Every structure is written in C-alpha cells, then in structure tokens.
Amino acid sequence: MTISHTLQKAIDSLRLQDVYLRDSFAHCHDEFDPKYLGEQEALNVQQMHVVRQTVIADLEGNGKLVRVFVRFGVRWVNPIAERSMDEQGSPSVVANIEAEFIAEYALEQEISQTCIDDFATQNASLHVWPYWREFLASQCERMRLPRIVLPAWQLPHHRREESSGC
Structure with missing residues (x-):
C-alpha cells in the first residue's frame, strides 16, 4: 500500500509536539463488581476509536498548531443480557473506560484542509x-477489570511483505 500525495504532504509538514489526555471516564455499573465476579472471562469486549475533530490554532507570531482530538473506549458487555438487550434496546454494559487525547503538531508549512x-x-x-x-x-488494573492487552499499532504501508524464509 502506498501513501497518498495529500497524506505525504501532511507528514512532511507536521511535527509532533505533544500528546496528552484531555478527558477520561471509567465506570462499573450498579450490580457489577469485577473483583468478585467469576464470570469475567465470559464478558464481551467492544472497542471504540474516533478521530473527533481537528483544530488549527494560531500561536500569535509563533506559527500554527494542528490539534487532533482522538477518542478511544472499551466497554464490557454481559453476553447473556446482550442477547435480550435492556429496556432501551441497548446492550447490557457492565463497565466502560473512555479517554480522549489531543495530539498537537507544529505546522511547518501551509497545507490544505484535505x-x-x-x-x-x-x-x-x-x-x-x-x-x-x-x-x-492501568485503568483495568485499578478497577480489577479483566486485563486487556492491546496490540502495537502499525500502519499498513509500513508492513513488510511476508517471505517464505521467515
């Protein structure tokens, strides 16, 4: 897979300055106590990943900053109750963790919104x-929720073609 011209231009024009937590939410719902529940392994895990918005900030004579707001989330759903759904037609969520991060990039040369x-x-x-x-x-450990180990993330265009020798 190759990188598009617009993406390459952005990569060449933006320099990472900071990544930080903007907002977080963690909650175990009423009847759910993960420390003493023997059915943890039976819970279904659902994930969320949303690039919520980008903002270009003028730094008053010091150039421009591109801020990207990225939201992630995980929720644990009771698989038995999920089949029947709750009164509102939503799955039976027993716990969830969400966080929004901001990645800030120095804009070294003007580029299009695209x-x-x-x-x-x-x-x-x-x-x-x-x-x-x-x-x-960290949140899973603190809340005694089942451990989730997320894989390292690699962009598709960075993957090497598999060879028969390895």
Missing part, C-alpha cells in the same frame, strides 16, 4: 495509541 484531514484520520492515531494502551491497562 491534507490535514487525511493526516488526522490515517496517521494521528498512531501517535496517540501508545498512550491509550498504557491508560487502558
């Missing part, structure tokens, strides 16, 4: 992913 959008949707999450992995692992 370039910025391509970068935000195809590349920015790569920079945020390690922070989300650590945050999720």
Whole structure:
C-alpha cells in the first residue's frame, strides 16, 4: 500500500509536539463488581476509536498548531443480557473506560484542509495509541477489570511483505 500525495504532504509538514489526555471516564455499573465476579472471562469486549475533530490554532507570531482530538473506549458487555438487550434496546454494559487525547503538531508549512484531514484520520492515531494502551491497562488494573492487552499499532504501508524464509 502506498501513501497518498495529500497524506505525504501532511507528514512532511507536521511535527509532533505533544500528546496528552484531555478527558477520561471509567465506570462499573450498579450490580457489577469485577473483583468478585467469576464470570469475567465470559464478558464481551467492544472497542471504540474516533478521530473527533481537528483544530488549527494560531500561536500569535509563533506559527500554527494542528490539534487532533482522538477518542478511544472499551466497554464490557454481559453476553447473556446482550442477547435480550435492556429496556432501551441497548446492550447490557457492565463497565466502560473512555479517554480522549489531543495530539498537537507544529505546522511547518501551509497545507490544505484535505491534507490535514487525511493526516488526522490515517496517521494521528498512531501517535496517540501508545498512550491509550498504557491508560487502558492501568485503568483495568485499578478497577480489577479483566486485563486487556492491546496490540502495537502499525500502519499498513509500513508492513513488510511476508517471505517464505521467515
């Protein structure tokens, strides 16, 4: 897979400055106590990943900053109750963890909004992913939720073709 012209232009024009947590939410629902529940392994895990928005900020004489807001989430669903759904037609969520991170990039040369959008949707999450992995692992441990080990994230165009020799 090759990188599009607009994405490459954004990669060449943006320099990562910071990644930080903007917002987080963690909750075990009323009747659910993960420490003493023997059915943890039976819970279904659902994940969320959304690039919510990009904002270009003028730094008053110091250039521009592109801020990408990326939201992640995991929720544990009771598989038995999930089949029947609750009164509102939603799955029976017993716990959830969500976090929104901001990745900030110095804009070294002007680029189009299309370039910025391509970068935000195809590349920015790569920079945020390690922070989300650590945050999720830490929250799971603190809340005594089943451990979730998220894989390292690699962009498709960085993958090597498999050879028969390895």
